[in-house]
Amino acid sequence: MVMYDSATSIARFAIAILTGSAVFMTGCSDTTTNNSPAVSQTQATDNSPAIQAVGFETDQMAWIPGGTFAMGSDDEKPDERPIHQVTVAGFWMDKTEVTNRQFAEFVNETKYVTVAEQKPDPLDFPGVPADKLVPGAVVFDPPPGNVPLNNHRAWWVWRQGADWQHPTGPDDSIDGMEEHPVVNVCWFDAMAYAEWMTKRTGVTHRLPTEAEWEFAARGGLDGKKYIWGEELKPDEKCIANFWQGRFPNQNTTEDGFRMSAPVGQFSANGYGLYDMAGNVWEWCMDWYRSDYYEESPKDNPKGPATSLDPNEPNTAKRITRGGSFLCSELYCTGYRPAARMKTSPDTGLSHTGFRLVAEGSPPEKK
Numbered sequence: 365m366v367m368y369d370s371a372t373s374i375a376r377f378a379i380a381i382l383t384g385s386a387v388f389m390t391g392c393s394d395t396t397t398n399n400s401p402a403v404s405q406t407q408a409t410d411n412s413p414a415i416q417a418v419g420f421e422t423d424q425m426a427w428i429p430g431g432t433f434a435m436g437s438d439d440e441k442p443d444e445r446p447i448h449q450v451t452v453a454g455f456w457m458d459k460t461e462v463t464n465r466q467f468a469e470f471v472n473e474t475k476y477v478t479v480a481e482q483k484p485d486p487l488d489f490p491g492v493p494a495d496k497l498v499p500g501a502v503v504f505d506p507p508p509g510n511v512p513l514n515n516h517r518a519w520w521v522w523r524q525g526a527d528w529q530h531p532t533g534p535d536d537s538i539d540g541m542e543e544h545p546v547v548n549v550c551w552f553d554a555m556a557y558a559e560w561m562t563k564r565t566g567v568t569h570r571l572p573t574e575a576e577w578e579f580a581a582r583g584g585l586d587g588k589k590y591i592w593g594e595e596l597k598p599d600e601k602c603i604a605n606f607w608q609g610r611f612p613n614q615n616t617t618e619d620g621f622r623m624s625a626p627v628g629q630f631s632a633n634g635y636g637l638y639d640m641a642g643n644v645w646e647w648c649m650d651w652y653r654s655d656y657y658e659e660s661p662k663d664n665p666k667g668p669a670t671s672l673d674p675n676e677p678n679t680a681k682r683i684t685r686g687g688s689f690l691c692s693e694l695y696c697t698g699y700r701p702a703a704r705m706k707t708s709p710d711t712g713l714s715h716t717g718f719r720l721v722a723e724g725s726p727p728e729k730k
Contacts, residue, residue: 413474420565420724422456426636427727430454433579433586436657437702443654444702451663452579454726457572458719460627460638461545461646462557464538467528470560478553480527480712501526501548503533503714504623504690506613513695519612528553531714543626545644545717551682551709554647554718561720568723571649574704575665576721577685581641581701583634591633591641591701596693604630604642606699607692623689624715640686641699645707647718648683652706673706681706688715 432451437444470476480501486494503523511518525534528548531541538544549557554571561569572580581591588594592603602608602619609616620629628638650667654674671680684705687698698705707716 415563418564420567425456428580450575456722461717461719464546465542467546479550498524500524501712544624548712550712551647569720572721574648574650574683605689606642611692611695644717645684645688646686650683652681652683682709
């Protein structure tokens with residue numbers, strides 16, 4: 365059985381809920397007071413089952429040709445500033461977010477156990493009763509009435525038994541949701557999946573850098589507010605899965621979906637990528653620093669060496685991009701290609717998944 369040795373963030377959330385001692389960090393939340401220590405890098409065990417080689421197939425990937433673009437925005441949040449010129453080399457990228465079906469294949473072959481499915485180590489939490497240290501994840505739970513939008517505790521809860529197979533809790537299931545993006549997977553889970561794909565294809569697979577992600581998301585439309593242009597709803601039509609109505613308790617489902625949508629339900633961008641705006645947040649490789657754009661290198665930036673979120677200086681975080689079905693004009697506009705979010709890498713959330721890039725050779729010119 366393959367698993368990571370620590371489930372500190374999931375346990376941290378449980379303790380926060382149970383004791384009221386902390387506030388957890390989630391995508392679509394901009395202010396927190398968590399004083400937890402920085403997360404440590406955890407290592408996979410060496411007892412991995414044999415991986416079946418399948419070769420490198422690109423039919424489910426798109427070639428991103430690389431180029432120079434204006435990264436960031438001067439009109440929105442401070443950590444998106446300044447706009448700066450960045451050049452990225454070409455790469456392959458999954459056309460869609462990794463689905464439940466694809467992740468299940470990985471789990472079935474490797475017997476991998478996600479962080480959200482692991483019982484927290486009592487040694488990490490001295491004094492906490494053993495019956496309180498149970499597996500779980502952080503899920504969206506809309507309140508019955510209107511609530512202030514500056515208190516994300518009102519709609520985020522830690523729930524025992526929530527994991528990638530049970531997105532909202534133990535009574536939920538992914539049956540019939542095989543083509544929905546996998547969620548409740550943390551950065552370490554995504555890295556494990558990438559390692560598996562590397563072994564089975566013989567080509568390096570990994571999470572995209574933040575710069576690669578934004579370049580790919582823009583699809584050749586440099587400098588635009590959205591990946592399709594300047595208007596959120598061209599011709600008054602929703603062309604991505606995000607929240608319509610009063611957040612967080614009234615979703616009019618104008619886009620056809622209350623929560624996540626099966627991948628590929630909306631038109632692809634200029635590079636043939638689906639759901640680069642909305643649906644679920646996507647993990648990137650980079651550490652998060654709010655001031656990184658002030659010193660980012662021009663060519664193929666790979667992010668800062670360390671993490672710093674001024675709101676939670678003691679908690680190291682990785683970048684997530686793209687927004688989710690919870691992003692709203694009223695609260696979170698994470699579906700903009702310049703929008704940045706940050707989350708502790710050992711945290712699984714019910715609106716966060718991932719897609720991979722591959723370092724294979726470019727397609728042959730015809």
